[in-house]
Amino acid sequence: MDAIVTAGGIPLPEEPLYSETKGHNKALLDIAGRPMIQWVLDALCQAQTVDNIIVVGLSEKTGLTCAKPLHYIPNQGKMLDNFRAGVQKSLELGKKSKHVLFVSSDIPAITGEMVDWVVNTAMETDDDVYYNVIERETMEKRFPDSKRTWTKLKDMEVCGGDMNVARAKLVLDESESNLWEKISNARKSPFTQAALIGFDTLFLLLFRRLTLEMAVKKVMKRLDITGRAIVCPYAEVGMDVDKPNQLEIIRKDFKKRLKAAEKSDGQRAEKKTAARAKKAASKKAEEAPAKKKK
Numbered sequence: 347m348d349a350i351v352t353a354g355g356i357p358l359p360e361e362p363l364y365s366e367t368k369g370h371n372k373a374l375l376d377i378a379g380r381p382m383i384q385w386v387l388d389a390l391c392q393a394q395t396v397d398n399i400i401v402v403g404l405s406e407k408t409g410l411t412c413a414k415p416l417h418y419i420p421n422q423g424k425m426l427d428n429f430r431a432g433v434q435k436s437l438e439l440g441k442k443s444k445h446v447l448f449v450s451s452d453i454p455a456i457t458g459e460m461v462d463w464v465v466n467t468a469m470e471t472d473d474d475v476y477y478n479v480i481e482r483e484t485m486e487k488r489f490p491d492s493k494r495t496w497t498k499l500k501d502m503e504v505c506g507g508d509m510n511v512a513r514a515k516l517v518l519d520e521s522e523s524n525l526w527e528k529i530s531n532a533r534k535s536p537f538t539q540a541a542l543i544g545f546d547t548l549f550l551l552l553f554r555r556l557t558l559e560m561a562v563k564k565v566m567k568r569l570d571i572t573g574r575a576i577v578c579p580y581a582e583v584g585m586d587v588d589k590p591n592q593l594e595i596i597r598k599d600f601k602k603r604l605k606a607a608e609k610s611d612g613q614r615a616e617k618k619t620a621a622r623a624k625k626a627a628s629k630k631a632e633e634a635p636a637k638k639k640k
Contacts, residue, residue, distance in 0.1 A: 354403025392458025
C-alpha cells in the first residue's frame with residue numbers, strides 16, 4: 347500500500363504554532379535534531395506494509411531521507427485536493443492497491459509496528475474508509491497532558507487518529523466534494539462535523555446518547571459509503587503536534603526515548619564485548635594443554 351503524507355501546513359500568525367514556525371512549514375519543526383516529518387518517514391520505511399511514500403507540500407530541497415521510493419508533489423491548497431493529488435500520484439506509479447494510507451506529518455512518535463497494525467487491521471475487511479480513534483484512557487496514560495479534543499460518546503470518549511486508510515477510487519470521486527471538504531475542514535470540531543452529518547446526530551452527541559457504532563452507521567449512511575471506526579491501541583497515532591505544549595511534550599518524549607535507546611545500545615555493546623572476551627578466554631584455555639603436551 348502507498349502512504350500519502352500531508353505536509354503542506356504553514357501556521358498563520360494567529361495560530362498557536364506560529365511562534366515556533368515563523369512562516370515556515372510545520373512539518374520541518376525540529377524534534378530531537380531532525381525535522382518532525384523525518385521521524386514519520388522513518389516509521390513508514392520500517393513498516394512492511396508500505397511500498398511508495400508520497401509527500402504532499404514539500405520538495406526534494408528539504409533534504410529528507412527515505413529507504414523506500416519517495417515522491418514529492420506541491421501543496422494543492424485545500425486538504426481534500428492534497429488527498430486527491432496524492433492518490434493520483436499513487437495511480438501514476440502503477441499501484442494496483444485498492445486503498446491508500448493517509449498519514450499526517452505531525453505524528454512523529456509513530457513506529458513501523460504501529461503503521462503495520464493500522465494497515466493490517468483495516469485490511470481485514472474491504473470497506474471504503476477506516477478511521478482510527480484513540481480512547482481517552484489510552485491517550486492520557488501515554489501522554490497525560492496532551493489536551494486533545496475529546497468526542498464524548500455514550501460508550502467512550504475518543505479523539506481522532508491521524509493515520510487512516512481509504513479506497514483510492516472514493517477519494518477521487520467528486521460527487522460529494524462539497525460535503526467531504528466541509529467535514530475535512532471541521533475535523534478538529536466533533537460538534538461541527540455532527541451537524542454536517544445531520545442535526546439528529548448532533549442532538550445525540552450533545553446528550554451523549556450516541557455510541558461509536560451508531561456514529562459510524564450514521565456517517566456512512568449520510569455519505570453513502572462503507573467504513574469502520576477502529577479503536578487504535580497506540581496513543582502515538584493520535585498525538586499530533588498542533589500547539590506549543592504538545593510540541594514540548596513530544597520533544598521531552600523523544601529525549602527520553604533516545605536516552606533509553608542509547609543506554610540499550612551501550613548494554614548490548616557491553617554484552618558483545620563480554621561474550622567476545624569469554625570466547626577468547628575459552629579458546630586460550632583449550633589451546634594451553636596442547637602446547638604443554640608438546
